[in-house]
Amino acid sequence: MTFHWSVIWEHADRFVAGAMLTIELTVLTMLLSLPAGLILAFLRLSRWRLIRIAATAFVELFRSTPLILQIYWVYYVLPVFADIRLPGLATALIGLVCNISSYNSETFRAGIVSIRRGQWNAGLALGMTRGQAMWRIVLPQAAMRVLPALATTWVSLFKDTSLVSVIHVEDLSYVSLKIRTETFVILEVLTAMAAMYWFMGYPQAKLVDWVHRRFKVAE
């Protein structure tokens, strides 16, 4: 069996461009999903029942269905209902943000709830408003506790971005699969794709383990 590894070098710039888009998608999705997840968490802890139910329904729906289906759903259904045609990248981003912010909201909610009630009461007793007690007392403490869970979500997000290839967003997996069909060099191209994901993902997985050790909650 002869190998054609030169194909990889001939298309190196396309592989790199795909990898860059994968990284961009990961970073952008997380940047948008952090505030979105926090808002969802607040809505789930709201005083009004209707808001609580709506937020819970959103979160549970996106946590209980496959991301690949969510991406298709946003791709086909959103233009029909909302009557807007978005570029593929924006569509992918919406799908990813809905999914990841749902996971983030559970993380934030668990973090907020884990801060003992006494912290709240002490804040209020000192004359703070509810908002102040949340921003100055509860959230800073919760932030340290949710870091490990957020790090785990980050790595699975990095992997999940590969699913945007199904709606022709030109990330690393889309580009690789396309080069495969153009050149018919299957083994080498697919192995290069896996290797590139490995080189990017492996250090992240290790970093997550470190975050887990470093910020472990011991009470």
Add this chain to the structure above:
Amino acid sequence: MDIDISPLLTRWQFLSQALGVTVYISLLSLTFGFIIGVLVGALRTYGGRLLDALLGFYVDSMRAIPLLVVLVWTFFAFPLIAGISLNTTTAGIIALSVHLGAYMAETVRAGLTSVRGGQMRAALALGMSRIEAIRKIILPQALIRMLPSLGSLCTFAIKDSAIASVIAVPELMRQSQIVAGQTYHYVEIYTALMIVYFLLCYPLARGVDRLYRRVAHLGSS
């Protein structure tokens, strides 16, 4: 817009068959994944440094490479090296199991290490072999503690099986794409699909949560 669910009604046999395939590959990949997970998790915990490093490399690699890539590689590239041919369903089950197995292994390892060392020493002192102690004393307690993670891995297995559609495994996602492509009723079909997957995953997750609350005391020592 008008909603027309007729493709769902006329093709329901085709789609329910696909649902069967989704359940089938989810169950098989869960079973194989669990076997891989228990073996790898136990060997990493009790098998010494070298095994821990080698198997740790497998686990961390699977945590780093997207499932889509594992699936595509297993179906298109692996047969070229191995000189065999795989059908889509077999390749799908292999890839899903190998990927899920790594996550199972992490869960099993966390469960095993959470059981206090005194349990193992007590079992050894009673004359059990190490294998026996793991099987009869440590694992039963660890399994109860692992239950919440195992529950979420079950829903992950179902959700991940949808990714097998990219290598044309005839499961629910793939077959729905075919029906949607033939009838152009994307909205109805993909919305129905969201509901079906939700009905599969959500009760499963809540059910395992409930079960755990009832048996949690059995895992404390």
